[in-house]
Amino acid sequence: MAEVTRKSLTGVLKTTADLLDLLGQEAFRAQAYRSAARSLEATDSDVADLLSSAFAGVPKVGKTIATDLLAFAGTGTFAPLEDAASQVPPGVLGLFRVRGLGPKKIRALWDAGIDSLETLREACRDGRVASLKGFGAKSAASILDAVDFALAAQARQHLSTSLDISEALAGALSGLDPHSSGDAGRGLDTADTVRLTVTGCAAEVQARLAGVAEALDAWEDGPGLKGRVDGVPVEVACGPAETRGALDLVYDGSLSYVQAMQAEAAARGFELTGQGLRRGGVLVPTPTGADVARELGLALRPPEYREPEHDGLWEALPAADELVTVQDLRGLLHTHSVWSDGAATIEEMAQQTLRLGHSFLGTGDHSRAAHYANGLSIERLRAQLKEVRELQAAGLPLVTGAEVDILDDGSLDYPDDVLAELDYVVASVHSLFTLDPARQTERLIRAASHPLVTILGHPTGRLLLRRPGYAMDLDAVLAACEASGTVVEINANAYRLDLDWRHVLRWRGRLTFAINTDAHVPAGLADTRYGVAVARKAGLTPAQVVNTLEREEFLAFVSRQRAARL
DNA sequence: GCCGTTTTCGGCCCGACTGTTTTCAGTCG
Numbered sequence: 103m104a105e106v107t108r109k110s111l112t113g114v115l116k117t118t119a120d121l122l123d124l125l126g127q128e129a130f131r132a133q134a135y136r137s138a139a140r141s142l143e144a145t146d147s148d149v150a151d152l153l154s155s156a157f158a159g160v161p162k163v164g165k166t167i168a169t170d171l172l173a174f175a176g177t178g179t180f181a182p183l184e185d186a187a188s189q190v191p192p193g194v195l196g197l198f199r200v201r202g203l204g205p206k207k208i209r210a211l212w213d214a215g216i217d218s219l220e221t222l223r224e225a226c227r228d229g230r231v232a233s234l235k236g237f238g239a240k241s242a243a244s245i246l247d248a249v250d251f252a253l254a255a256q257a258r259q260h261l262s263t264s265l266d267i268s269e270a271l272a273g274a275l276s277g278l279d280p281h282s283s284g285d286a287g288r289g290l291d292t293a294d295t296v297r298l299t300v301t302g303c304a305a306e307v308q309a310r311l312a313g314v315a316e317a318l319d320a321w322e323d324g325p326g327l328k329g330r331v332d333g334v335p336v337e338v339a340c341g342p343a344e345t346r347g348a349l350d351l352v353y354d355g356s357l358s359y360v361q362a363m364q365a366e367a368a369a370r371g372f373e374l375t376g377q378g379l380r381r382g383g384v385l386v387p388t389p390t391g392a393d394v395a396r397e398l399g400l401a402l403r404p405p406e407y408r409e410p411e412h413d414g415l416w417e418a419l420p421a422a423d424e425l426v427t428v429q430d431l432r433g434l435l436h437t438h439s440v441w442s443d444g445a446a447t448i449e450e451m452a453q454q455t456l457r458l459g460h461s462f463l464g465t466g467d468h469s470r471a472a473h474y475a476n477g478l479s480i481e482r483l484r485a486q487l488k489e490v491r492e493l494q495a496a497g498l499p500l501v502t503g504a505e506v507d508i509l510d511d512g513s514l515d516y517p518d519d520v521l522a523e524l525d526y527v528v529a530s531v532h533s534l535f536t537l538d539p540a541r542q543t544e545r546l547i548r549a550a551s552h553p554l555v556t557i558l559g560h561p562t563g564r565l566l567l568r569r570p571g572y573a574m575d576l577d578a579v580l581a582a583c584e585a586s587g588t589v590v591e592i593n594a595n596a597y598r599l600d601l602d603w604r605h606v607l608r609w610r611g612r613l614t615f616a617i618n619t620d621a622h623v624p625a626g627l628a629d630t631r632y633g634v635a636v637a638r639k640a641g642l643t644p645a646q647v648v649n650t651l652e653r654e655e656f657l658a659f660v661s662r663q664r665a666a667r668l
Numbered sequence: 669g670c671c672g673t674t675t676t677c678g679g680c681c682c683g684a685c686t687g688t689t690t691t692c693a694g695t696c697g
Contacts, residue, residue, distance in 0.1 A: 130680055134669035137680090164670050182669095202686090204695050238688060473683060474697050532697065533684075 105314075106175045108142060108149050109266070110332060114180040115139035115167070120198050121186035123205035124212075135182070137162040144445035144623045193218025199252040201569055202244055210236060219256075223249045255567035257294055259334055261286055261632050262596035264293040267331045271298055271338065274314045278302040279346075283339070283353040288405045289635035291599045292566055296336040299353050301343050311338070324376055345378035347388035352376040354391075359408040367398055374398075406638045411604055419641035426617070426637050428630045430644040432652050435464035436505060436528045436559060436591065436618035437627070441486050442467035443475035444622045448490065452498045454624035462499035462653040465490060466528050466618075469515035471507040475532075478504070480520055487523065499653055501525040505559055505620075507532055512548025514555070521554040526660050528591065528618070530559030535572045542574040547582040553667040556660055557616050557648075558583055560593040560600040568597070576605065584612050587663050589648050594619045594633025595626070606640035616648045 115135045122132035141162040145152070152160065153175050157168040174180040187195075190212075196219050197208045214234055216225050225231045226246035232239045264286035272280040275298065281287070284297030300307060304325050311318055315329035315336055326339040341349045352360055353376060367374040372381050379386045379394055388394045395402035403412070404422035412419070434455050438444035444451070448465055455463040467486065468477035478486060483504065490502050503526040507515040514521065514529060521527050529549045537545065550558050561579065562571025583590050590613050593600045598620070606615065617633035619626055637647060644650040651659060 128669090131669055133680075137670075162670065166669060202695070206694060236688070236693075240687060244687095472697080474681070476681085535696095536685085 106149060106153075107266075107332070109263075111149070111152075111171060111174070112139040112142050113332075114174060114183050115142070115171075117195065118180065118183045118186060120195065120205070121183070121190055124194070124209055125186060125189060126205075126209070134162070135167070138167050146624055191217040193221070196252070196256070197222060199256070199568075200245060201248040201251070202241075203248070207236070210234060219249055219253055223253070251568075251570070258292040258567060259294075259296070260566060260596045261289070261291055261293065261599070261635060262629075263334065264296050265631075267296045267334055267336060268298060270331065271296070271311065271314060271336060274310050275300050275307065275338070278306070278310070278340075281350060283350065284337075284355055287354055288356065288408055289639055290409070291603070291636070294335070296331070296334060297353050298336075298338045299346070299349050300338060300340045301346050302340050304340055307338050307340050326376075339376055341377065343389055344385065344387035345376075347390040347392070347394045348374055348379045349376050351391045351394050354405055354408065356408050356410065358410045358413075359403065363394075363398075363400070366400055370398055372398060406635075407641075409639070411607060415607075420643050422638075424643050426634060426642050426644045426647050426650065428634050429459060430647070430650045431617060431630055431634075432461045433464055433501065433649045433656055434460050434462075434619055434621070434627055434630070435501075435503065435526065435616055435649050436466040436557070436593075436620050437463060438467055438505075438620070438622045439465065441465075441482065442472070442477055446624050448486075448500070449493055449498065450624055451621070451627065452493065452500060454627050456499075458627055458630075460627075462501060462656075464501045464503045464526060466503045466505045466620075468532075469504055469506040471509065471515045472532055477507070477515075480516065483516070483520065484523075501653060501657065503527060503556075505530050506555075508545065508549040510534060510545070512545035514549065514552060518554060525657060526556040527554055528557045528559040529555045531563055531572070535563060537572070539573040539575065542572050543578050546574060546579045550579055550582045550588045551586045553586075553664065555588055556663065557589040557591050557618070559591045559618070560598050560620070561590060562600050562602070564600050564602070565597055566599060571600070580605070580609050580613065584609075587614075587666055589614045589616045589663075591615070592617045592633045592636050594629045594631075594636070596629060596632045599632060599636050601636075603636040603639040606636060606642065610640055610642060610646065613646075614648050615642060615646060618649070 116139045119132040119135040141160055145160055156172060157163040170181050194212050194217050197203055216222050226242045231237050232242040268282045268286055278300035281299045283299045285293035304320055304327055307327055308318055315331050318327050318329040320327055325341055326337060328337045339349055339353045364374045372379055379388045379397060386397055392402055403416055407416035437451055439448045439451055452463040468475040470477045470479050487502055490500050494500055502524050504524055505528045508529050508531045509515055564571035590601055592615050594617055617630060617637055619629040621627045648659060
């Protein structure tokens with residue numbers, strides 16, 4: 103079997119929890135597996151250490167779960183999951199990906215003979231769902247929408263998943279010059295297949311990947327292999343050094359860009375394929391993509407700019423070496439701590455920020471309306487400010503902030519005099535996602551125009567592959583940000599990536615952005631790489647990203663922003 | 669199932685919203 107990862111450990115725990123809920127077991131038992139998964143996500147220890155210490159000291163992982171997880175690492179079988187799964191048809195588990203369906207409703211559907219996303223879609227259409235007890239016409243319609251979303255999403259992975267797998271494969275292929283290709287290589291927010299290119303032959307790739315990928319098979323057309331890692335489809339394309347440039351270009355994509363390049367090549371009497379660049383059937387050596395472009399007399403687009411949205415636009419965008427990088431980010435803003443729903447102290451988060459090479463941390467815990475997230479009352483916020491001042495006195499570079507809930511009417515969850523005590527303010531929506539579009543737009547415009555709001559947090563509320571953003575007039579909200587000088591967040595959490603790069607691309611030059619991790623654990627502070635991928639696809643330079651400023655410059659920026667609104 | 673103990677078992681986050689009901693169950697953040 104493939105090696106256990108943090109993701110495979112937390113995956114079996116979460117799936118077990120879902121199944122126990124579905125089987126009607128005591129809710130707290132399922133919750134225990136979920137808590138254990140969350141705890142494993144939050145711990146900083148690597149998987150090897152966790153296993154060798156038998157999970158000693160990991161909160162929420164007791165004797166039973168620790169023993170079962172160790173057995174899973176050895177045998178690939180997690181006993182509680184096997185037990186539960188044997189009682190449930192495999193397709194039923196997929197129903198947990200449908201928004202609005204929980205264990206009780208899924209159980210009701212299963213009892214009615216609906217046991218997969220496909221059969222659920224049919225049952226929504228033919229009226230069976232609407233006629234079930236506890237369901238109705240409105241439920242059936244919203245479930246159908248959610249099923250279509252889930253079916254479309256199931257073939258794709260988050261950028262973080264794709265890059266994790268890509269890097270694991272690259273490690274196994276070291277020496278063959280592995281290159282992250284395909285959607286993830288271009289920094290796209292989601293990817294269908296994880297693709298790599300290497301210099302070498304298929305037999306060597308196959309030998310290297312034994313034990314890393316499963317179900318490895320040679321391609322039928324051309325040199326390469328396909329297989330799966332953690333259930334995710336992977337493809338490795340390979341070839342000799344003299345065709346590597348063509349290989350990279352073709353497998354990097356996008357499809358429309360490659361087809362355009364192939365058409366340009368044909369117009370010049372060449373044939374461009376993954377097997378190389380040929381003229382009159384004779385191979386033209388092209389070790390790099392730049393060589394291909396030079397032979398064809400074309401400019402080579404940076405991989406970031408190869409989507410259809412960049413057509414006719416990319417030449418006016420900054421060159422790749424001018425785009426913002428993770429190293430350019432000085433401050434990590436909008437972060438959580440144990441004060442609300444984070445898993446680490448402010449001090450631990452700040453230390454990790456410095457270890458990653460950034461220069462300051464901005465606190466950003468939840469405000470009082472966020473009960474579920476242990477949001478801070480005004481009294482607790484002031485106590486937190488006192489702690490921050492002590493940490494600052496001890497030499498930690500911090501700025502104070504909060505992620506303040508935008509209330510029903512667009513007002514904020516703390517009064518102005520409290521907001522004014524903070525160095526910066528992120529305003530975010532965490533409630534009333536289904537407000538009618540006109541009211542939602544009005545609500546967000548009001549919040550974005552508030553004189554003390556520094557940054558509008560995760561502006562659309564989307565969760566990639568899970569739910570679309572709230573219905574509203576996004577351009578009207580972004581125009582309000584432009585008018586009031588409010589910074590727009592690029593939430594770097596790989597499950598959000600909100601604002602979407604396509605909107606950032608459209609609004610670049612008119613807005614200032616912040617690349618924020620929204621980290622709840624120290625490891626989450628490294629999510630900057632995903633937010634930076636968004637910014638690069640949108641052509642952003644460091645000057646357009648507010649948290650490339652050093653601490654004092656950032657504080658001065660906020661002062662100017664506030665002064666301009668008086 | 670985990671935790672913290674009154675060391676043997678009770679408590680584990682909860683308010684708001686939605687669509688279904690006919691007073692509330694289920695889901696979400």
